[in-house]
Amino acid sequence: MLAGRRITIAIIVIVLTLVGFGGWRRAELIAERSTARADRVAAIHQLRRIRQGLRTAASASGAVESDTLATRHASEELVSLTEDLAGQITLVQRQRDDAAISAYLAGGQVGRLRECLDGINRALNQISVGDPSGPDTLNRVSSACRAVGA
Amino acid sequence: MPGGGGVTRRNTLIVATVAVLALATTAWHVNAAWNDRTDAVRALNTMRGNVADTSARFASAQARLRQDHVEARRVRAIRDAAQVSLDLRKIQLATLSVDRDSTSQLRDAKNAEVVVVQQCLDGAGRALDALERHDAGAVTAALQSVDTACRAAQGGEAGPTPEYGFDFPDPYVLTVGTDQYAFGTNASGGTVQVLARQADGSWTTKGDALGRFPDWAGWGRTWAPAVLARPGGYVMYYTVRESSSGRQCISRAVSTSPTGPYVDTSAAPLECGERDAIDPEPILQADGSPILLWVHEHPNTIMARPLAADGLSFVGDSQQLLSPTVGWEANNVEAPSMLVTPGGAWLFFSANDWNSRRYAIGVVHCASPMGPCEHAGAAPLMGSHDAIAGPGGGSVYQVTPGDYRLAYHAYREPNVGYPASRLLFSTKIDLASGRPVLTG
Numbered sequence: 001m002l003a004g005r006r007i008t009i010a011i012i013v014i015v016l017t018l019v020g021f022g023g024w025r026r027a028e029l030i031a032e033r034s035t036a037r038a039d040r041v042a043a044i045h046q047l048r049r050i051r052q053g054l055r056t057a058a059s060a061s062g063a064v065e066s067d068t069l070a071t072r073h074a075s076e077e078l079v080s081l082t083e084d085l086a087g088q089i090t091l092v093q094r095q096r097d098d099a100a101i102s103a104y105l106a107g108g109q110v111g112r113l114r115e116c117l118d119g120i121n122r123a124l125n126q127i128s129v130g131d132p133s134g135p136d137t138l139n140r141v142s143s144a145c146r147a148v149g150a
Numbered sequence: 151m152p153g154g155g156g157v158t159r160r161n162t163l164i165v166a167t168v169a170v171l172a173l174a175t176t177a178w179h180v181n182a183a184w185n186d187r188t189d190a191v192r193a194l195n196t197m198r199g200n201v202a203d204t205s206a207r208f209a210s211a212q213a214r215l216r217q218d219h220v221e222a223r224r225v226r227a228i229r230d231a232a233q234v235s236l237d238l239r240k241i242q243l244a245t246l247s248v249d250r251d252s253t254s255q256l257r258d259a260k261n262a263e264v265v266v267v268q269q270c271l272d273g274a275g276r277a278l279d280a281l282e283r284h285d286a287g288a289v290t291a292a293l294q295s296v297d298t299a300c301r302a303a304q305g306g307e308a309g310p311t312p313e314y315g316f317d318f319p320d321p322y323v324l325t326v327g328t329d330q331y332a333f334g335t336n337a338s339g340g341t342v343q344v345l346a347r348q349a350d351g352s353w354t355t356k357g358d359a360l361g362r363f364p365d366w367a368g369w370g371r372t373w374a375p376a377v378l379a380r381p382g383g384y385v386m387y388y389t390v391r392e393s394s395s396g397r398q399c400i401s402r403a404v405s406t407s408p409t410g411p412y413v414d415t416s417a418a419p420l421e422c423g424e425r426d427a428i429d430p431e432p433i434l435q436a437d438g439s440p441i442l443l444w445v446h447e448h449p450n451t452i453m454a455r456p457l458a459a460d461g462l463s464f465v466g467d468s469q470q471l472l473s474p475t476v477g478w479e480a481n482n483v484e485a486p487s488m489l490v491t492p493g494g495a496w497l498f499f500s501a502n503d504w505n506s507r508r509y510a511i512g513v514v515h516c517a518s519p520m521g522p523c524e525h526a527g528a529a530p531l532m533g534s535h536d537a538i539a540g541p542g543g544g545s546v547y548q549v550t551p552g553d554y555r556l557a558y559h560a561y562r563e564p565n566v567g568y569p570a571s572r573l574l575f576s577t578k579i580d581l582a583s584g585r586p587v588l589t590g
Contacts, residue, residue, distance in 0.1 A: 004158045008165050015169035022176030029183035036190035043197040050204045057211035064218040071225045078232035085239040089246060096250035099257045106260035113267040117303065120274045122569040124338040125317045127281050130370040137569065150271050 109148065116145035269299035270315060277338055286340065290357035293339055297354045304562060304573055309536030310590075312562065312573035314345060314353045319572040320374035320485060321557040322431065323547035324384075324408055330547075331408050332557065332574065333359060333375040333386070342375045342388060344409050345574075353574070359386065361411025364401055366418060368393040374485065374543070377408065378432035378440055378461045385461035386412045387430035387442060392419055398426040400444055402462060420464070421455075423447070431545065432461065433488045433495075435519050443471070443486040443497075450474065452486045452499055454520050471497055471523045472514060478502065478530055479512070487545045488519055489554055489579065489586065495519045496586050498556065500542035501530070505567050508533075509540035511558060513586050532588055537563040538575070546579065554579040556588060 119141025127134040138145075273296025280288035293300075293316060300315025317337035324331045330347035337343055340358025348354055363369065367390040375388035383406045392399045399419030403412035421427045426447040433441050433454075440457040442464070455468035474481045479501035489496040495516045502508040510530035516523035532541050541560040548554055556579050559572040580587045 004162055008162050011162075011165055011169050015172055019172050019176045022173075022180045026176075026180045026183040029180070029187040033183070033187040033190040036187065036194045040190070040194040040197045043194065043201050047197065047201045047204055050201065050208050054204060054208045054211050057208065057215050061211065061215045061218050064215065064222050068218065068222040068225050071222065071229050075225060075229035075232050078229060078236050082232065082236045082239050085236065085243055089239060089243050092243060092246045092250050096246060096253050099250060099253040103253060103257035103260050106257060106264050110260055110263050110267060113264065113271055114303075117267055117271045117274060118565055118570070120271065120278055121316065121571050124274060124278055124281060125569040125571060127278070128338045129336055131569065133569070148268070148271070150275055 112144045112147045113150075116141050116148055116150050119145070120150075263303075266299050267303045270296050270303040272296070273300065274316075281338060286358055289338060290340075290355055293355045298352060301352060304571075309538050309562070310575055310577075312575055314355075314574040316355075316573075317571035318343060318345070318574040319559045320429070320543035320545075321559055321574050321576075322374070322376040322545045323555070323557045323576070324377045324379070325547055325549065326379065326408050329408070330549075331356075331377075333377060334559075334574070335374055335543075336370070336372040337571075341369070341372045342386070342410075342412070346409065356409045359405075359410035359412055360388070360403060360414070361405075362403070362413045362415070364390070364414040364416045366392060366394065366416075367399075367401065367414075371398060373398070374429045374431075376431045376545070378434075378457075379408075380459075380461050382406070384408055384412070385432070386410075387420070387432060387444075389428045389430065390419075392422060395422070397422050398428050398447070400427045400430045400442075404462070429485045431487050432457065433490065433519050436490055436492070441519055443488060445484045445486065447484075450482050450484055452483055452497070456520070469521045471516060471521045472499060472526070474501060475525045476528060478508075478510060478528075478533075479526060480508065483512075483526075485543045485545075487556075488516075489546045489581075490519055491581070496546075497523050498531070498544045498546060498586075499526075500544060501526070504540070504542055507539045507561075507566055509542040510534070511541055511544045511556075515585075531586065532558075532577075534560075539563050539566045540572075541575070543572070554581070 119137055123134040123137045125131075126137060273292050276292035276295075277289050280292055297315065301312060302315075304315045305311035314332070316339060318332070318339070319335040319337070322333045324333065332345040332347070332353060334343040334345075339345075339355045340360070341363075342358060342360040344356045344359035345353040346356050359375070360372070371389075371391040373389035375386055378385045378387070383404055386403045386405065387400060388403070389398050390401050391397070399422035401414055401416055401419050403414035405412040419427075421430075421442075421444060423446040428445050428447060430442055430444045433443055435441060439459070440461055441454050442457050443452060443454050445451065446453055450473070451470050452472040453468050454471050455464050456466040457463070458465050471486070472483055474483045480503060482503070483499045483501050484504075485500035487498045489498070495518060496513050497516050498511060498513050500509060500511055502510055510533040512526045513531045514524045514526050534540060539561040541558050544556045544558040546554055546556055555576045557574065557576045560575055561567070561570055562573055565571070577588045578590045580589045
């Protein structure tokens, strides 16, 4: 009888120990589950932030690409305009050079004409007052006068 | 004690049963907690996997954005460079266009100058041919045909354009109503050149105003004519060489028309002085009576003497108005002209060497047209300036009441000195300051 009581007491002790361990273990598991859930919630927030950043980056990237494309088109248009201007510049340079050559040639002709005219005017002035130097004056400008066909 | 043994077994059974139930319940709770924890951890791991994947995509997106920015900067730099290149080309084009336009204008001006000078040259050549043939009419026609061209041809970039394109020394301008006539020293246009003002303000030659030389005079040194309008006609005073003495003397000729022909029937000069008398100019005093200004030469002195009402002879005595006293005159005063005012008169004159750039125009104040006059100032009223060289031979004339002008001749640079032409110019006389100022 005493042995049975001892067995019973032993069983009770063992069962209480096991139940106590089970309770401790369950509490621990519940704590781990709570931690995991909290971590998941934090991860969800993090994921939201990252996704927001991702959307922002994608949007910014699209905007930058669009802007870059527009800039590239603008650049190509500028290059095209510059090439057009280069053509105009070449044309205007040619016109200026032609005008300069014409002006130079006309200037030379004016110089010869004026030299001849000045000589003829001087001769007119001399002959009209009876100065015998008129023919000599004409001789001095004869080459200039011949050059302009006078 | 069989009863006691049964109770014990029963109690033991109860305890065992309770123990089994307690253990089973405990095991079920622990198992449920395990499952919950396992599910939570799995969900957490799944979420962490998502976070990792998304983070990787985010990093990739950021890297791409950085590359996009780099590319954008590069493309902007290319565009900016293209813009700079375009702007530079625009500036170059604008500069070249201005250069081309100015060069084209220069070319057009030169071409126009060629045409004008060529026209003038053609006329001058014809005039020369006619002069050598002694065909005065053809000379006048040739000069008339190129009046405009030669006036333009004698112009230049600096200074005023002459009013007439041929030699026209010692000008005198006569105003008759709204018409104007200019008389000048002998040159290609005649022994006494006469011009008529046209509607556009330019002058055209009318040929030789002197129809007949006096018997006592010789041809070739006929200078500084000036005309006085008298009732019924005009009296022209001019300088001419006395054949017998070789002196330069003053004579007078008359005409019923301002342009002539003026006829000189005098038997002797009007004035010769001891050596030479030159540069006559008739002046009307405030009371309308005429006087004659002229120059006695060697040494030069500007003289004045009243004329008879018909202008053909002197009345009264002569007066000395001005002798050279200051350095810029270089011992020579000549070519007198006068502007009569209520308070006296302004005597204009020329001084220094007529054949040089030093010739200049001066002015002094006189108490009356017959003097006395103050000495000349330290500087001339007009000297050489711009392309105007050796201005002189000035003569005052009136366009409308109060609107006085000074006609004068000058060489035009670089053609200075005989036989280069002395060209006709005129400028406005402004009396607002109390002394004559030339303004244009």
